[in-house]
Amino acid sequence: MMNKNTPTSWDNSNAAQNKVAYVSADAEDQLVGELKQHFFVKHLVTFNAFEDYLSEQSILTLPDILLMEIDEEEYCFTLVEKIKKNPMLHGLLIVLLAKKPNKTWKARAMQLRVNDLYTYPLPVEHLSERLNFLIKFKLIRPKLSELLNQVDVEYKMPFSKRMFDIVSSSIALILASPIMIIVALVVKFGSKGPIIYKSKRVGTGYLVFDFYKFRSMRTDADKMMAQMSDLNQYAAEEQGSSKAAFVKIKNDPRVTKVGNFIRNTSLDELPQLFNILKGDMSLVGNRPLPLYEAEMLTSNEWSMRFLGPAGLTGLWQISKRGKEDMSERERKKLDNFYAQNYSFWLDLKILLGTFPALFQKEKV
Structure with missing residues (x-):
């Protein structure tokens, strides 16, 4: 894993480009390479590493979207609850990825009001389009009535x-x-x-x-x-x-x-x-x-x-x-x-x- 003090293209990226923080257990995740064609991606392989990363961010350096792979221990849902309760992180866009269809996971995701949930296999182009839309929509929509x-x-x-x-x-x-x-x-x-x-x-x-x-x-x-x-x-x-x-x-x-x-x-x-x-x-x-x-x-x-x-x-x-x-x-x-x-x-x-x-x- 990269040393947390090492500068990365993520940290030096142009502010106009969208940033995705991705959490998955696979260090060689193929999705990372595909997503990098559309976003600046920060890939972390443990939830602890991600929490450490978030604790070091300011409002100006926070990612646009948190992309999380659902783990068998379901700690990702606990992490989502923590993020929702943190005033600085309130409103962070959250998208979950499931390795298999699971009704319990789907119901939990809806209950926590995450922005989306995808199940493998998933089309990367569709996912990228959806992530971009969520970011743009967030910028223009404090609330639905203002869309007029x-x-x-x-x-x-x-x-x-x-x-x-x-x-x-x-x-x-x-x-x-x-x-x-x-x-x-x-x-x-x-x-x-x-x-x-x-x-x-x-x-x-x-x-x-x-x-x-x-x-x-x-x-x-x-x-x-x-x-x-x-x-x-x-x-x-x-x-x-x-x-x-x-x-x-x-x-x-x-x-x-x-x-x-x-x-x-x-x-x-x-x-x-x-x-x-x-x-x-x-x-x-x-x-x-x-x-x-x-x-x-x-x-x-x-x-x-x-x-x-x-x-x-x-x-x-x-x-x-x-x-x-x-x-x-x-x-x-x-x-x-x-x-x-x-x-x-x-x-x-x-x-x-x-x-x-x-x-x-x-x-x-």
Whole structure:
């Protein structure tokens, strides 16, 4: 191992180039050579050596990314916890590498909120692209709501579309109020917890707002998500990738008995009429996404979906909602297509196609 006082190209590197600190037990790791084609790499073969290295760094010399190979003793997770608690190291980008698929490791990584996890064999070009993206994204994103200032195109709701939303949502709320009262009572007495489930969603231009639904899940549903990542039907499409941008779970065990019914009939969506009336979203558009999904759709290829209106129903709902052959890429393409081509006639077509799609065949 190199003496820690020996100057290296890492220490003398140009500040404009990205730095990766890589921890793996193999001193002759082939990945090191491949990564050096894209980054300045500091390779350490023990976690103790890495901790010593970190303790000697200042804010100006810290690596851009910590790349860690998961060890059989799982000390890497303990180290991640230490890093997360250190104020100076808070916000350090962390990517884990697993030698084999392991559901426990994957759940632990999600719980610790690492930035990514890859499983061997992995495409180095894909990994390098992802690392570069994480670094650039960190520089422009203190928080999601600020991404609105980074996009090249600003979406402005057409006056006619906004007026249609106000009129239609007001009428719908009046007509649906008896049904909403009944659903509220059933949810209230069906299981413990609040009647309305409120969560943060990301809509037009990455704006974050409170999203309303009738509660269809157990109150601990969010906490259970980390242990259920292997059930997600949107499997990663690239070899070696472990994350999918969207989440869809068939026969979700978190859903209550009442929840199954109101989900399959889309009655749980009725409170979103208030979101439409408030202007958070439109009647027709791309579905607003949870924060953890939106954070994975910030590349140039897919950010287009956020440059169109967010909506209660859209192309995804009328085309392949609930179908097992619906891939993540297909859903992204539908969202991008709508953002680029929405019009009154397309909205009308989607609305007319929404009613047959309300009753799903699958429990997703």
